[in-house]
Amino acid sequence: xxxxxxxxxxxxxxxxxxxxxxxxxxxxxxxxxxxxxxxxxxxxxxxxxxxxxxxxxxxxxxxxxxxxxxxxxxxxxxxxxxxxxxxxxxxxxxxxxxxxxxxxxxxxxxxxxxxxxxxxxxxxxxxxxxxxxxxxxxxxxxxxxxxxxxxxxxxxxxxxxxxxxxxxxxxxxxxxxxxxxxxxxxxxxxxxxxxxxxxxxxxxxxxxxxxxxxxxxxxxxxxxxxxxxxxxxxxxxxxxxxxxxxxxxxxxxxxxxxxxxxxxxxxxxxxxxxxxxxxxxxxxxx
Numbered sequence: 556x557x558x559x560x561x562x563x564x565x566x567x568x569x570x571x572x573x574x575x576x577x578x579x580x581x582x583x584x585x586x587x588x589x590x591x592x593x594x595x596x597x598x599x600x601x602x603x604x605x606x607x608x609x610x611x612x613x614x615x616x617x618x619x620x621x622x623x624x625x626x627x628x629x630x631x632x633x634x635x636x637x638x639x640x641x642x643x644x645x646x647x648x649x650x651x652x653x654x655x656x657x658x659x660x661x662x663x664x665x666x667x668x669x670x671x672x673x674x675x676x677x678x679x680x681x682x683x684x685x686x687x688x689x690x691x692x693x694x695x696x697x698x699x700x701x702x703x704x705x706x707x708x709x710x711x712x713x714x715x716x717x718x719x720x721x722x723x724x725x726x727x728x729x730x731x732x733x734x735x736x737x738x739x740x741x742x743x744x745x746x747x748x749x750x751x752x753x754x755x756x757x758x759x760x761x762x763x764x765x766x767x768x769x770x771x772x773x774x775x776x777x778x779x780x781x782x783x784x785x786x787x788x789x790x791x792x793x794x795x796x797x798x799x800x801x802x803x804x805x806x807x808x809x810x811x812x813x814x815x816x817x818x819x820x821x822x823x824x825x826x827x828x829x830x831x832x833x834x835x836x837x838x839x840x841x
Contacts, residue, residue: 766792
């Protein structure tokens with residue numbers, strides 16, 4: 556009997572150690588993505604000039620005039636710190652948990668959202684990127700691992716194109732792969748094409764140009780059938796602050812089935828800081 560318990564103890568320790576190393580490998584992968592995205596920041600970016608807006612639909616011009624102050628260096632990579640609530644349930648039973656997260660956003664190349672959340676003594680943490688979704692319970696037990704396929708890449712692309720409207724407007728100035736269309740007097744549609752993917756996002760702006768809401772058709776399996784299909788997704792933006800010449804929302808509410816009776820805002824975030832990673836004298840991200 557003693558030998559049995561000794562073997563069992565050895566197995567438990569071995570599994571625990573293996574899981575710990577597995578978790579550390581995820582952290583290493585996260586750090587590599589963060590560093591890689593930061594290197595995409597322009598080392599000597601152009602500065603914002605209203606001439607860059609010539610030919611754009613009027614609501615799009617309004618959006619850029621509000622979100623980017625004249626003379627601002629056009630940084631396209633942002634590091635966003637946030638806290639708030641993340642819904643683990645559904646509209647009828649949201650099951651919100653309090654979360655803290657850091658995101659690096661580098662549209663159109665990719666993003667990483669590194670989150671931790673707690674309810675009582677239970678904690679969940681992990682990361683969501685254009686390549687994977689990986690979350691752990693108590694930092695030791697893997698509870699969600701997905702990605703590495705076309706469905707994940709397409710769904711993630713929709714997310715981070717929309718989030719560029721929130722937090723990296725310079726990445727959406729007209730250029731290769733980025734175009735704008737008029738929808739109505741207060742709405743413009745940005746269309747982003749990258750590596751065979753295409754995403755259209757509608758932006759509703761106020762009279763002064765502040766973006767009030769963002770909506771798009773997202774490729775997702777967040778439905779009862781768990782089947783990937785296009786579904787309405789979107790959110791509301793508010794509480795704008797200035798960050799290094801960019802005027803950006805610090806309160807974001809977003810979710811599936813936007814503008815329908817099934818809308819569920821599973822993501823409610825309050826931004827605590829936005830930085831734009833710079834390059835040091837050697838050309839490496841700081």
